[in-house]
Amino acid sequence: MARVVVGCAFAVVIAMAASAADRPWIDRALSPDARAALVVKELTQEEKLRYVHGYYGGNLNGIQHIPQEWIADLPNSAGYIPPITRLGIPALKETDAGLGIANHRHMREGDTATALPSGLATAATFNPALAFEVGSVLGRETRDKGFNVVLGGAMNLTREPRGGRSFEYAGEDPLLAGIIVGEEVRGTQAQGVVSTVKHYALNFQETARTSISANIAWSAARESDLLAFELAIERSNAGAVMCSYNRVNGVYGCENSYLLTKVLKQDWSFPGWVMSDWGAVHSTVDAANAGLDQESAFLADSADFFGEPLKVAVAERKVSQARLDDMVQRILRSAFAAGVIDNPPQKAPTDLKRHAEIVQRAAEQGIVLLKNTGVLPLAANAKSIAVIGGHADLGVLSGGGSSQVIPIGDTPETEVPVGGPAFKFPGLGWVRQPAMVFDPPSPLAEIKRLARAARVRFANGKDIAEAVRLAKSSDIVIVFANQWMRESEDVLDLSLPDGQNDMIAAVAATNRHTIVVLQTGGPILMPWLNAVPAVVEAWYSGNRGGIAIANILFGTVNPSGRLPVSFPAGEYQLAHPEIVGKGTTTNPYAPGTVPPPVNGDAFEGADIGYRWFDKKGSKPLFPFGHGLSYTQFSYGGLKLEGGGALTVRFTVMNTGKRAGSETAQVYAVPPGGTAVKRLVGWARVELKPGEMRDVTVISEPRILAAFRENPDGWHLSAGSYAVAVGASSEDVRLNGKVELSGATLKP
Numbered sequence: 001m002a003r004v005v006v007g008c009a010f011a012v013v014i015a016m017a018a019s020a021a022d023r024p025w026i027d028r029a030l031s032p033d034a035r036a037a038l039v040v041k042e043l044t045q046e047e048k049l050r051y052v053h054g055y056y057g058g059n060l061n062g063i064q065h066i067p068q069e070w071i072a073d074l075p076n077s078a079g080y081i082p083p084i085t086r087l088g089i090p091a092l093k094e095t096d097a098g099l100g101i102a103n104h105r106h107m108r109e110g111d112t113a114t115a116l117p118s119g120l121a122t123a124a125t126f127n128p129a130l131a132f133e134v135g136s137v138l139g140r141e142t143r144d145k146g147f148n149v150v151l152g153g154a155m156n157l158t159r160e161p162r163g164g165r166s167f168e169y170a171g172e173d174p175l176l177a178g179i180i181v182g183e184e185v186r187g188t189q190a191q192g193v194v195s196t197v198k199h200y201a202l203n204f205q206e207t208a209r210t211s212i213s214a215n216i217a218w219s220a221a222r223e224s225d226l227l228a229f230e231l232a233i234e235r236s237n238a239g240a241v242m243c244s245y246n247r248v249n250g251v252y253g254c255e256n257s258y259l260l261t262k263v264l265k266q267d268w269s270f271p272g273w274v275m276s277d278w279g280a281v282h283s284t285v286d287a288a289n290a291g292l293d294q295e296s297a298f299l300a301d302s303a304d305f306f307g308e309p310l311k312v313a314v315a316e317r318k319v320s321q322a323r324l325d326d327m328v329q330r331i332l333r334s335a336f337a338a339g340v341i342d343n344p345p346q347k348a349p350t351d352l353k354r355h356a357e358i359v360q361r362a363a364e365q366g367i368v369l370l371k372n373t374g375v376l377p378l379a380a381n382a383k384s385i386a387v388i389g390g391h392a393d394l395g396v397l398s399g400g401g402s403s404q405v406i407p408i409g410d411t412p413e414t415e416v417p418v419g420g421p422a423f424k425f426p427g428l429g430w431v432r433q434p435a436m437v438f439d440p441p442s443p444l445a446e447i448k449r450l451a452r453a454a455r456v457r458f459a460n461g462k463d464i465a466e467a468v469r470l471a472k473s474s475d476i477v478i479v480f481a482n483q484w485m486r487e488s489e490d491v492l493d494l495s496l497p498d499g500q501n502d503m504i505a506a507v508a509a510t511n512r513h514t515i516v517v518l519q520t521g522g523p524i525l526m527p528w529l530n531a532v533p534a535v536v537e538a539w540y541s542g543n544r545g546g547i548a549i550a551n552i553l554f555g556t557v558n559p560s561g562r563l564p565v566s567f568p569a570g571e572y573q574l575a576h577p578e579i580v581g582k583g584t585t586t587n588p589y590a591p592g593t594v595p596p597p598v599n600g601d602a603f604e605g606a607d608i609g610y611r612w613f614d615k616k617g618s619k620p621l622f623p624f625g626h627g628l629s630y631t632q633f634s635y636g637g638l639k640l641e642g643g644g645a646l647t648v649r650f651t652v653m654n655t656g657k658r659a660g661s662e663t664a665q666v667y668a669v670p671p672g673g674t675a676v677k678r679l680v681g682w683a684r685v686e687l688k689p690g691e692m693r694d695v696t697v698i699s700e701p702r703i704l705a706a707f708r709e710n711p712d713g714w715h716l717s718a719g720s721y722a723v724a725v726g727a728s729s730e731d732v733r734l735n736g737k738v739e740l741s742g743a744t745l746k747p
């Protein structure tokens with residue numbers, strides 16, 4: 001027996017030696033880039049071309065002309081890049097998206113996943129460590145379902161609050177979005193998969209998304225949307241960047257050499273790869289030479305740009321061989337860096353209980369108490385509670401589109417059809433009515449669980465008279481109001497749809513203890529605000545949102561969320577009172593056509609959201625950074641340190657009767673007459689009653705610097721900077737001035 005064992009061991013050693021000899025890239029001591037370069041040297045031209053040319057993840061009845069050998073390997077997801085089996089290079093199995101492992105319209109029957117809170121909800125936590133944990137849930141479930149690339153990291157700044165994907169993103173501020181999404185993506189990749197950041201760049205609305213041109217001074221873009229991406233990529237080392245549908249300054253995102261080569265690959269030294277959005281490629285030579293590295297799901301494009309045309313372009317030297325090699329190098333180095341070659345994901349059971357605990361904390365910390373005159377937390381002795389509207393008897397609302405998760409506990413009843421043509425994906429055999437998906441458990445069930453003795457009754461809110469009757473016979477009324485958002489269309493305006501405003505007004509006129517719980521994809525107007533004693537913004541709160549909402553309402557959890565977007569008092573306050581290109585279709589995909597540009601003049605430049613309100617002297621309904629608590633906090637001891645960087649020290653104290661978390665925000669205004677305040681940092685502190693904490697915030701210098709071109713660089717002006725510390729962009733508790741000596745930073 002010993003002889004056999006020795007023989008086997010020896011055989012393994014020989015095999016490994018052989019494999020190390022003929023596959024030197026398996027040496028984990030080498031850098032990802034060095035390992036990738038060794039593979040590229042071995043690839044045939046056909047294999048190189050294969051790895052930059054993507055398919056849909058489903059077989060689509062053979063219309064993809066995907067070779068039979070790979071059909072069985074298709075994951076029935078967003079994207080698939082076939083393997084290079086000869087060299088041990090895996091297929092890239094790509095899944096959506098940033099809010100959980102999407103199963104957009106049930107592409108994989110019965111495959112549920114943990115529904116994360118919306119991107120805005122996680123941003124509203126202002127908690128980078130929790131964002132990392134949320135990202136780890138996404139990364140773990142990516143692996144456990146057998147995928148190795150997740151199309152997460154959605155982070156376009158909220159330039160257009162009616163944008164249909166605002167729920168997916170992380171709000172209006174570049175520092176907040178960059179840090180929160182950077183930590184989410186870092187947490188995702190720490191689980192051993194590749195994540196994207198997307199949609200690069202300035203893809204801030206759905207209207208005319210494949211034809212609009214976001215026109216903006218590059219310096220303003222660098223100080224806003226691009227700075228958010230820069231901070232997120234620095235923090236996360238994201239393996240890939242997804243270029244966007246829209247044009248920027250007249251040139252499509254996926255063939256924009258300023259964005260893809262000058263900024264991303266030269267200025268930021270991004271080593272990973274640029275993949276297209278699904279249908280965002282409009283050329284072969286221009287796109288390849290501008291810096292696109294991989295065409296995703298070529299069937300989504302108006303032609304097969306990185307298929308045969310790319311092979312010909314390289315043969316004719318219109319695209320250099322070095323450029324093609326670089327494309328593959330970038331993909332492979334990110335695959336090595338993420339660990340998906342050394343440790344390929346295998347389908348495995350998931351610790352859903354642990355994931356549920358994390359997403360519940362994110363939901364609880366992301367819920368924002370907007371108004372409370374004392375009716376919250378609910379008194380334990382409430383005898384009768386009415387719960388009205390918002391499908392609160394089903395679950396919590398989630399957003400639609402490619403990020404749609406089919407949640408744990410999903411049933412046909414928790415999906416509410418919204419009309420419109422059935423969606424049939426050719427060849428995948430499934431047909432689905434577009435539907436709003438509600439994530440169980442329901443808020444109603446959770447309110448009943450915590451209400452103890454009280455009688456809890458529900459009305460769907462569609463019949464206002466019925467709602468009023470129920471409100472009249474109840475001590476407390478909790479109205480759920482929904483604004484459903486979905487990819488590919490923007491909301492018409494910032495008003496609650498479907499007559500909800502009238503219903504709220506009628507109920508509030510009947511019962512003065514009417515609490516409104518908002519489930520929105522972004523900011524909304526509140527004509528009934530003065531008539532209600534409390535408003536809670538719960539966003540789309542994910543698979544434990546029902547529990548989180550009940551915990552906040554009954555005070556089991558003290559609310560601590562802060563607004564990552566400004567809530568305007570009216571659309572007249574917005575930089576664009578009407579959506580740019582209103583009425584233009586979103587996806588004029590007619591093959592062979594290039595949609596005419598719609599000019600999206602982003603004349604607000606870098607002054608998005610609270611910066612725009614500051615610039616115009618407007619007062620929003622609820623400002624960026626706003627959020628109340630069931631306790632109170634005081635600030636003191638401001639010390640400012642200038643010189644090369646801005647350091648702000650102060651104390652925060654819990655002066656109330658219960659423990660709570662305060663997010664102390666630091667804003668600064670650079671010298672010069674037209675400058676407006678910018679968030680330069682924050683600290684989230686958990687304090688017991690009477691507890692005081694010393695806080696130090698060191699400003700990210702690029703936030704206060706101006707980006708200048710020719711030569712490109714960040715210029716931090718010398719001079720006096722006004723500093724404001726407070727509980728929101730408007731609620732200033734401490735202020736002072738400090739001299740900075742100025743600096744020039746690389747672009």
Ligand code: GLC
Nearest residue numbers: 078096097151198277278402
């Ligand atoms: C979509 C989205 C993108 C998604 C991709 C794959 O249209 O813009 O976010 O990851 O296509 O579904």
